[in-house]
Amino acid sequence: MSGDDQRDYDGFALLGLDRSGQAEAFDAIGDRYDEAFPHKEGQLAAGEWLAGALPPGSRVLDVGCGTGLPTARQLVDAGHEVVGVDLSPGMLDLARANVPDAAFHLADLADLRDGHLGVFDGATAFFSLLMLPRPEIPHALRMLHGLLRPGGLLALSMVEADVDDYAIPFLGSTIRVSGYLRDELRQVVRDAGFDIAGESSRAYAPASTDVPPEIQLFLDLRRA
């Protein structure tokens, strides 16, 4: 633990967390994830904002990087130094093959709280914080705030839903997801110390019938 209270979980009970099944689900899903979500215009636009708003050569953390597509690839192509983290060894194998120029680490995002990966100019968390129980999400956001340099940027996406640790069928597996309605999400990110520089939402119908339609929220955030 760093002692910097921006980087810890403020006493949040990590020991009681149940991550069981989450990594295994994504190991089993593999590149079917990209097949089920083929249209990533919202994510690409959010990545473009981040890539363009940061000076060339910035250090960017990709939290829950999945297959590395499209985001780690997009950020590397824009000239940034990308560090991806994911809980799923299978997703990381794909990411390493898809984006050999990025560095990838097998880790629970909560384990970043000790700052061992250093500080970052920017970060992305595309559809990864929604895999945490809702009470943990503000702690994860405060931790990311602490991992960013002052003025650092975070591109965040979530699915709009008023649910907490809710089990859903997902590409042949079961995953547990959490979410907020957009007003509450705005409040949660502000409370974690971010200013909202931009926002968009998209209705999304995945290509697979095994994933329900969703409203995706994208927030462009700046460390206040």
Ligand SMILES: C[S@@+](CC[C@H](N)C(=O)[O-])C[C@H]1O[C@@H](n2cnc3c(N)ncnc32)[C@H](O)[C@@H]1O
């Ligand atoms: C819905 S996918 C999104 C992947 C990628 N960010 C994208 O948008 O294409 C969520 C990813 O978060 C990872 N993940 C889930 N819980 C995590 C945790 N506690 N720490 C790190 N990664 C996690 C999963 O393994 C999965 O690859």
